[in-house]
Amino acid sequence: MKILVIDNDVSIGITIKAALGLNASYEVTVCLGAKEGLEEMKKNEYNLVLLDFMMPGISGVDLCRTMVSDEKLKNIPVILISALPITSEVFQQSNDNFNQISVVKGLLEKPFSVAELLGKVESVLNTTK
Amino acid sequence: MKDIIHFFSLKIPRKIISVLLFLLYFAVVIRFIFEYSYPPQSYFLIVLFSFSNLPSALILISKKTNQELLTELRATEKALQETYRHWDSLLSLLPQAVFGYANNATGNILFVNNFGIKLFGYKDLEDFKKMGYLDIFDKSQKAKIMSERANLVEKKNTVISEYVGLKKDGTKFPVALYSTPIIDGDHKVSGVLGILIDLSEIKRFKETIDQLHSLDQAKDDFLNIAAHELKTPLTSILVVSEILKTKSKTLGDQEIGKEIDLVFGEAERLKKIVDQILTATRFENKHNVIKNETFDLLALIKDHISSLKSLAEPRKSQINFAITEGKEAWVSADPDKILEVLNNFVDNAVKYGTPDQTITIKTILSATEVKVEVTDQGIGIAAEKIGRMFSKFSQLENSLARTQEGIGLGLYICRLIVESYKGRVGVNSVVGKGSTFYFSLPLVKK
Numbered sequence: 001m002k003i004l005v006i007d008n009d010v011s012i013g014i015t016i017k018a019a020l021g022l023n024a025s026y027e028v029t030v031c032l033g034a035k036e037g038l039e040e041m042k043k044n045e046y047n048l049v050l051l052d053f054m055m056p057g058i059s060g061v062d063l064c065r066t067m068v069s070d071e072k073l074k075n076i077p078v079i080l081i082s083a084l085p086i087t088s089e090v091f092q093q094s095n096d097n098f099n100q101i102s103v104v105k106g107l108l109e110k111p112f113s114v115a116e117l118l119g120k121v122e123s124v125l126n127t128t129k
Numbered sequence: 130m131k132d133i134i135h136f137f138s139l140k141i142p143r144k145i146i147s148v149l150l151f152l153l154y155f156a157v158v159i160r161f162i163f164e165y166s167y168p169p170q171s172y173f174l175i176v177l178f179s180f181s182n183l184p185s186a187l188i189l190i191s192k193k194t195n196q197e198l199l200t201e202l203r204a205t206e207k208a209l210q211e212t213y214r215h216w217d218s219l220l221s222l223l224p225q226a227v228f229g230y231a232n233n234a235t236g237n238i239l240f241v242n243n244f245g246i247k248l249f250g251y252k253d254l255e256d257f258k259k260m261g262y263l264d265i266f267d268k269s270q271k272a273k274i275m276s277e278r279a280n281l282v283e284k285k286n287t288v289i290s291e292y293v294g295l296k297k298d299g300t301k302f303p304v305a306l307y308s309t310p311i312i313d314g315d316h317k318v319s320g321v322l323g324i325l326i327d328l329s330e331i332k333r334f335k336e337t338i339d340q341l342h343s344l345d346q347a348k349d350d351f352l353n354i355a356a357h358e359l360k361t362p363l364t365s366i367l368v369v370s371e372i373l374k375t376k377s378k379t380l381g382d383q384e385i386g387k388e389i390d391l392v393f394g395e396a397e398r399l400k401k402i403v404d405q406i407l408t409a410t411r412f413e414n415k416h417n418v419i420k421n422e423t424f425d426l427l428a429l430i431k432d433h434i435s436s437l438k439s440l441a442e443p444r445k446s447q448i449n450f451a452i453t454e455g456k457e458a459w460v461s462a463d464p465d466k467i468l469e470v471l472n473n474f475v476d477n478a479v480k481y482g483t484p485d486q487t488i489t490i491k492t493i494l495s496a497t498e499v500k501v502e503v504t505d506q507g508i509g510i511a512a513e514k515i516g517r518m519f520s521k522f523s524q525l526e527n528s529l530a531r532t533q534e535g536i537g538l539g540l541y542i543c544r545l546i547v548e549s550y551k552g553r554v555g556v557n558s559v560v561g562k563g564s565t566f567y568f569s570l571p572l573v574k575k
Binding site for chain 1: 357358360362363364365367368369371372375400403407411
């Protein structure tokens with residue numbers, strides 16, 4: 001399973017890569033910006049993208065919208081990650097219902113445990129197989 | 130004039146004379162009608178005559194004597210004077226300026242109460258009466274005053290406006306003025322009655338309150354941002370230390386394992402604090418979604434007896450359950466949140482109570498609500514602190530003397546949760562004996 005992590009925070013990239021590394025079947029690549037991430041997705045095929053909600057320049061939500069309009073990328077499932085209350089309905093409604101974008105398959109609020117991260121990744125991979 | 134008349138040796142009240150004269154008059158006229166006309170005309174004429182004269186007869190008969198009138202007049206005058214005195218003393222008692230002024234170009238002050246004289250810094254009533262209505266306000270207010278007075282005279286309604294008052298010594302101060310027209314017998318506005326309230330203090334209070342509100346908001350915003358900023362590095366510490374924990378176990382290095390446990394444990398503690406701050410600030414900014422489920426609160430507590438008991442184990446405390454038997458208590462709330470409240474109460478009871486104590490969880494069912502009480506055998510809470518128990522950062526007040534961890538948001542969050550489901554929280558305490566924390570929720574239909 002090829003997983004792409006897009007987060008401008010270097011530590012989060014390393015952390016997620018280390019945690020996902022506990023499962024030997026995951027092959028993790030980290031990109032530090034939306035632009036690089038988009039290029040990487042186009043270059044190589046990925047089974048899942050873990051995406052930071054808020055990034056300088058192109059945000060995670062912007063990137064999701066770009067993916068939806070791209071034939072090649074619109075079927076890659078995305079898990080949005082944020083320190084903001086992204087699982088709260090009020091928050092979703094005040095942010096254009098980003099959770100309803102078709103590529104968004106999961107939401108993860110920081111801080112999360114190893115088990116929560118692995119569980120979320122596994123369940124999204126299972127449902128989109 | 131005398132009311133008794135001496136007729137030979139008889140004493141006759143004057144009133145009777147008018148009655149007798151009337152009867153004589155009636156008798157003469159009726160006799161006359163009988164004499165010069167025949168039935169049925171005579172009967173008709175008699176009836177007509179009687180009825181047409183009856184009102185004037187009654188007035189004359191019931192007419193009061195001058196003496197009576199005079200006594201009545203005096204009584205009325207006395208009552209009026211008394212009422213006037215009452216009003217006058219009431220007016221001088223009023224902690225607001227009350228005054229009247231004439232409806233003319235200068236607006237001469239007609240009267241003013243003691244408070245008004247003092248408020249504007251005048252010597253006495255005569256001193257104040259030298260002023261026109263316009264002189265007791267700042268010059269900048271003239272146009273506004275004139276236009277509003279014109280409006281008042283025209284519409285004859287009570288008007289409330291804010292002006293800048295002017296004291297004798299030139300001090301300006303904010304006032305609220307209630308004015309109502311004095312309308313004379315010809316329905317003309319002869320003057321205006323005003324009640325004037327000094328707003329200086331109220332304005333000062335309002336400014337202070339506004340400042341405090343914006344400070345509170347700024348503090349919440351700061352906390353919110355700080356908490357969010359903490360979450361990202363916290364994620365790395367938590368996840369990486371958790372990975373290291375597993376790795377140290379596989380490597381069999383006990384020393385490192387212990388240290389990693391410490392890092393992980395402390396990161397978890399930090400996470401709890403961040404969560405508390407965010408819950409509190411999100412609740413205030415209404416970002417928290419309220420989940421409503423209808424469930425039996427008694428059953429929920431019974432289902433969690435063992436997990437509640439486990440909270441007391443570290444300090445060897447016992448928990449005694451007194452849950453209402455054979456009844457149900459259906460409430461509408463989020464069961465997870467309500468459990469959070471109960472856990473918090475029990476956790477506090479364990480932390481602040483003596484070791485080996487017995488904590489009691491008791492439910493009380495009334496017709497409209499269900500109340501859950503958590504009683505400890507702790508040191509109790511001093512009366513002056515009880516009022517702040519459910520406030521934000523209640524622990525910060527005496528931070529050097531505190532004996533337990535925490536930033537004092539736990540009970541505040543409990544209150545926010547319970548109040549969002551229209552319930553109440555509270556605490557009763559006896560110093561040296563223990564405290565009872567309780568929450569109640571309104572009952573709903575199943």
